[in-house]
Amino acid sequence: MDIPQITQKPTTITFIGAGNMARSLIVGLLQDKANVVLRVADPDLQQLDAIHKHWPDVLTTTDNLEAMQGADVVVLAVKPQIMCAVTETLAEAAQRSRPLFISIAAGIREAALNRWLGGNQAIVRCMPNTPALVQAGATGLYANPQASEKQRSVAESILRAVGITLWFDDEIKLDAVTAISGSGPAYFFLVMEAMQTAAEQLGIRAEDAHLLIMQTALGAAKLALESGDMPAELRHKVTSKGGTTEAALKVLTGGGLQDLFVQALQAAESRSRELAAANS
Numbered sequence: 115m116d117i118p119q120i121t122q123k124p125t126t127i128t129f130i131g132a133g134n135m136a137r138s139l140i141v142g143l144l145q146d147k148a149n150v151v152l153r154v155a156d157p158d159l160q161q162l163d164a165i166h167k168h169w170p171d172v173l174t175t176t177d178n179l180e181a182m183q184g185a186d187v188v189v190l191a192v193k194p195q196i197m198c199a200v201t202e203t204l205a206e207a208a209q210r211s212r213p214l215f216i217s218i219a220a221g222i223r224e225a226a227l228n229r230w231l232g233g234n235q236a237i238v239r240c241m242p243n244t245p246a247l248v249q250a251g252a253t254g255l256y257a258n259p260q261a262s263e264k265q266r267s268v269a270e271s272i273l274r275a276v277g278i279t280l281w282f283d284d285e286i287k288l289d290a291v292t293a294i295s296g297s298g299p300a301y302f303f304l305v306m307e308a309m310q311t312a313a314e315q316l317g318i319r320a321e322d323a324h325l326l327i328m329q330t331a332l333g334a335a336k337l338a339l340e341s342g343d344m345p346a347e348l349r350h351k352v353t354s355k356g357g358t359t360e361a362a363l364k365v366l367t368g369g370g371l372q373d374l375f376v377q378a379l380q381a382a383e384s385r386s387r388e389l390a391a392a393n394s
């Protein structure tokens with residue numbers, strides 16, 4: 115991967131928080147053989163050990179400030195509920211060293227982060243999703259005016275190591291992105307679970323049903339991505355007149371599936387706004 119260098123040296127990226135999302139980004143960066151030095155800080159020694167065992171070159175520490183020293187990029191990968199407490203302890207150092215901050219936290223606005231970090235910081239907010247764990251993520255990004263073009267490129271390169279990226283000029287759009295792709299994997303998993311239960315009720319063995327459903331989900335996504343046809347067109351191609359698919363789709367649409375999705379995504383978007391208001 116071609117990470118644009120902020121300095122002539124490798125880009126030093128510090129992760130504050132060594133959980134699932136941080137680990138997926140670390141794997142992506144290492145697999146891409148990016149010219150980076152990686153550091154991770156987390157108070158949980160088990161999390162640090164898990165990283166050290168697999169990737170001994172990644173520097174690990176329980177001290178956030180130590181990890182941040184001299185870093186070009188600081189990725190804030192802790193839960194939203196503790197973001198305020200964590201960033202306030204980084205503020206003094208941030209005012210001196212002025213790294214690029216990348217926040218992956220759901221529902222924490224740039225203005226709040228900036229204030230907690232002492233103000234006038236370069237910040238990129240991202241909304242990734244869990245398929246980042248297998249380098250198939252989708253991430254929406256927003257940069258504040260303090261972030262330079264080079265810093266935006268660095269942020270994009272880091273997130274591109276785990277999937278596709280899409281920029282938004284308006285931060286508020288990240289609430290919708292959270293509802294669509296941030297939470298989105300859960301919607302598809304729910305469909306898989308529902309199909310699994312139904313298949314077993316039709317007398318198919320659990321492991322056989324699982325295999326058929328996973329491969330069908332993978333195949334449908336691949337076809338939708340690669341065929342050039344829109345999903346509606348692909349659906350029509352599966353649906354023979356008077357056939358089995360038509361019988362099933364009648365039940366799903368008759369039950370109000372499309373409207374349920376509108377309501378579900380609206381609920382997720384509103385919740386993202388509520389979280390932002392509660393953490394501002």
Ligand SMILES: NC(=O)C1=CN([C@@H]2O[C@H](COP(=O)(O)OP(=O)(O)OC[C@H]3O[C@@H](n4cnc5c(N)ncnc54)[C@H](O)[C@@H]3O)[C@@H](O)[C@H]2O)C=CC1
Pocket residue numbers: 130131132133134135136155156157158161178191192193194196200218219220241242243244296
């Ligand atoms: N799970 C998901 O689907 C998505 C999560 N996110 C965001 O990613 C962020 C991280 O989520 P996960 O990785 O799933 O959580 P996680 O719980 O796996 O990781 C959080 C890590 O932060 C560490 N931590 C706690 N206190 C700390 C402190 N004071 N300093 C440094 N580290 C500390 C914890 O020990 C833990 O290892 C969250 O803000 C979440 O909103 C964003 C998009 C999708």
Ligand SMILES: O=C(O)[C@@H]1CCC=N1
Pocket residue numbers: 220292296297
């Ligand atoms: O459910 C949540 O709040 C987080 C944000 C997107 C995915 N998980």
